[in-house]
Amino acid sequence: MKTKLSVLGLDIGKKRIGVAGCDGTGLIATPITTFERTHFKNDINYLNDLINKRQVTMLVIGLPYTLDGTLGKQAQRIQSYAKKLETALKLPIEYVDERLTSIEAETLLKTKKGFSPRRDKAQIDAHAAAILLQQWLNQHRESFSQRL
Template sequence: MRTMGLDYGERRIGVAMSDLFGWTAQGLEVIDRKVVTDPMARIAELIKEYEVGAIVVGLPKNMNGTIGPSGENCITFAESIKQTLDLPVRLWDERLTTVSAERTLLEADVSRNKRKQVIDKMAAAILLQSYLDSVVK
């Protein structure tokens, strides 16, 4: 059974998927809410296609550990997933995942336009990998 990682944002949702063993995370796609009218339906399609058993949603916290408006939106989104798709959903601290993804892409000399297209799924992969590393025995 796979675990899905979601980096939720107002405009885009980065999607990552674990391998079958739950050892590694790979960026899968970016759901652009201006293009996809029903992101929850797309997430449901991916869950079915990849036989997902659990979901990890990134929870952006402030550096002092408090939860701001973006974090509140992620909590609401996670609750919506849990109720709509009837799967276990775990919130996971995603502080600095986007910064880390941006740094990696800059070091790889990826163009600004290409970075914009992949940063969200890369951030999702980083947060999912962090979660997987914490649960691997």
Template structure:
């Protein structure tokens, strides 16, 4: 576990992965964790589910299930920085979550997600999704947005 990579460096993350393999994006919030997965060629991210946060052990068990079902090779955790790039309480909470999920023994990329929730919410409003429905899907859609940014970055360095 101590050797499990946690990095914000895309090239270092890429070097820790096998060629191909599915990745999972996580949008970590205080009440939920949005999940998204991509195909093994890293071309498109798809929103998967939203986990209602309970005890960490329960959250971890669900993550393990999804990782096994989807054959995940690496994790991309959204890092909510302030607009000026500085860290916030939520940034620290996401970093702590990443440290805690090291037990999964998968490489972890911390990915700048400053605009993810706002961008997804704006897109959902543009296609007239109701407020209730937006609240149900915004976290997993934000996870897909985060993961898509990371896989686009991976494609650029391949």
């Protein structure tokens, strides 16, 4: 029996978390949703629902390295938050460099009619999560093909 791959990509910001998922083969990442951060317990409940529905086995979290490749304060905050997620959700996490994913997502979305960067920040976050998850999938593609 082939193993289905179910991973969530998270673009964690101060106000929102963009969420992306992948198809069962690990080929394609797609934006799922964005939700407002209110309280850690609410974040856990929301993510738990998604994890259960999608039978998620791992989280991939974007880490915003600085342009010189070091970890700044925001990256350290995300690592601290991610460790709490890992403990609460009982899922392994991996990090991926998310530098410029929001800019890439915004550029991609600007081609859509009616898109406004000011109004559609949630779309940017979900698409940034898909971009970072796709990067991770591409890096691990060979190991998936052996498992699937």
